[in-house]
Amino acid sequence: MSKLVKSIKEAIQLAGLKDGMTISFHHHLRNGDMVAVMVMDAICELGIKDMNVNISSVFDTHGPFIEYIRDGVITGIETDYMGGVVGRAVSEGIMDKPVTFRTHGGRPSDIIRGASPIDVAFIAAPTADCMGNCTGKIGKSACGSLGYAFADAMYAKKSIVITDNLVEYPLIDYSIAENYIDYVVAVDKIGEPSGIVSGTTKITKDPVGLVIADYAARAIDASGLLKDGFSFQTGAGGASLAAAKYLKDIMMKKNIKGSYGLGGITAYMVDMLNSGCFKALYDVQCFDLDAVRSIRENPNHMEVTAAHYASPTAKSSAVDSLDVVILGATEIDTDFNVNVHTDSNGYIMGGSGGHSDTAAGAKMSMIVAPLSRARLPIVVDKVLCKSTPGSTVDVLVTQRGIAVNPLRADLADRFKDAGLPVYDIHDLKAMAEQLNGTPKKPVLGDKIVANVLYRDGTLLDTIKNVPVK
Amino acid sequence: MRRSMLFLPGNSPNMLLNANILGSDSVILDLEDAVAPTEKDSARILVRNAIKSMGYTKEVIVRINPIDSPYWEKDLQTIVPIQPDMIMPTKVSGAKDIQIIADYITKLEEELGLEVGKIKLMPLIETALGVERAFDIASADPRVTCIFLGGEDFTADMRCVRTKPGNEIFYARSRMVVAARAAGVDVMDTPWTDVEDIDGLIEDAKLAKSLGFSGKASISPRHVAGINEVFSPTEAEIQYAKDVMETNEKAKAEGKGVVSLRGKMIDAPIVNRARQVLEAAEAIKGGR
């Protein structure tokens, strides 16, 4: 038997794709991904339309989706994150059906429990053999972990692997196994390496970001959680990475041996693993070349599936054992609700990713952000979109001070004892407005352009359209 | 308490917005080298407005252009009305330079009905002649409460190469500290210019502290924490100071004239030094 077919079109036909079906993609090739658009081109050429696209993240490289939406080839999008290019078009109301936003944990949870069935999954694979065993660790388009693709491959009715590095059977050290794969297609190129992973992730040189990072690391030190067995996740933003670096310095100085680092993995987390700050890294997504090299070479740097990472319906997931997570925000309100879906004008330019999963799981979830960006205060009365509920957000760290959720008076006391500048979040808001002025709320339309689902599948918030002038 | 003072370019709104939170005890808003000749006018207006509106809680020092430039009078006309804590005159080579600037500030203060003498001066000494006359400069006017060595221009004037070990400025550093202490003013050390080399910065700051400097200037926010640490009293110094004060109090209570601690006689200078250490420790408690 052979699963190898000549073209994407042939695979689509063999899989029996019809109008109105749901197809899926993963986003491990990030802004270098060429597969999603390649597949959409083939679907369009075959005259198939009304596709519901379930893609773990939409990047700006998926700009051609906009035309396919206008032409009715794509009529639904389900995702965990949406970059500014497609996000802007969606916010301006080009889709009739609202986009469904999930979290990185909610997505596999809903796929596995059957709440969001997939008809055909397209798995971009940097290396695969002819029976569909595949991995992201090697190949010219290597991206490291394939964590977000597992649920798609395992639970879609048909699964198609698309690779640009077909190797002899059997592939050594596969990630996704052949028993889930129906067809394999070899193409010239699945991605643009410069967009897949950055060469090196650099910590910020912005002095404000470094002040925030310093406070964040000192707050973690003061939290009581930083001791042997410590577990940690951080985002890839400049201040978050700088905080990780400062945290490493503290851990080395105090000889603290942590247990695991989690999440999207960067060179800084790899450095912490190699320095003995962690016993293991659980990696759902690699952000840079050092992370890709490490997951390939270091057995303690392990690939985890999105379900293992963060699914709320799994018997347990890695976020449940997390001590501290550092996260970003475009807005946070005085009830600590966080917006990571829209910008201050209401345009979609992000999404939960693992934000609300880790916030719910970690013993301390910490938002790091400058108190204002280009005159816009980060603290508002009410966020434009509730991406993560305030009840799961513990601390806000800005360059001008730290606010602690009133639910966590224990943390506030510890921070004050450590000499950190703790303020009521209303005072931080007042401070920002004193410097910048009080912004007017943007006027949004009445059309719902996106539904934001919480990790358990319930509706958390809706996103309204931005009226076009 | 001025362990660190951070240079910020006067024509950068973003830096002025965040000047207060970068951890330095003082900020120097620069109208001189950090501002291109074509932007001198915009920088002085921006700095004036920033000081007026930003509510800085740190000591604010404005560095003005040298008196042989066409800018310094306009700098003072724009800046004196908002009364920054200090003005930093540049390329100061003698008491006469200070007198010219102090007189001009006095004239402006009188015209504006402001308290005369409130604005202090921190002369930047960065020429061979300036170093030779450091004591004269430090004692030229009551407004001078601190002098500051600029190592880069000084070595250029000395026709020698500025190096990391800094042997070429060793004499100037010592001379500056002696002049400052003799005149009863503070003295700040030249900045470390390699932004990336934090270990080198720490060594350089330790050297400056050992020579008697009050603190050190910084051209990068990333140097501030290291400078603050070096110029803060150590745990051991604080403990020793507490012991000195305690022994001294006890001696006073018991009516003893001379007492000793750890085999060393405790006299007035040691008590004074201990008091300074404890005051410094109190001033920086918990802060950045």
Add this chain to the structure above:
Amino acid sequence: MIMQRACAGTLESSDIYVEIAPAEAGSGLELDITSVVFAQFGEDIERVIRETLAELDVTDASVRVSDRGAVDCTIRARVETAVCRAKGEK
């Protein structure tokens, strides 16, 4: 009096670029404002520019600004600098 076309400021974040040009006496102020925070601060920006021009006795001019999220004191500084330059006082 605005004698000549002049500009001040930059297009860096938190700054504002201001361009001012002479206009006929009695023609009033012509303002053209673009801003990355127009929805939130557009009216504030216009008010501050008008106030600053009034304080500097500028009644007739064409003013074009491109704002990158400058706070009020920065807007005032850049407008004042542009006006001084336009008046030939450098």
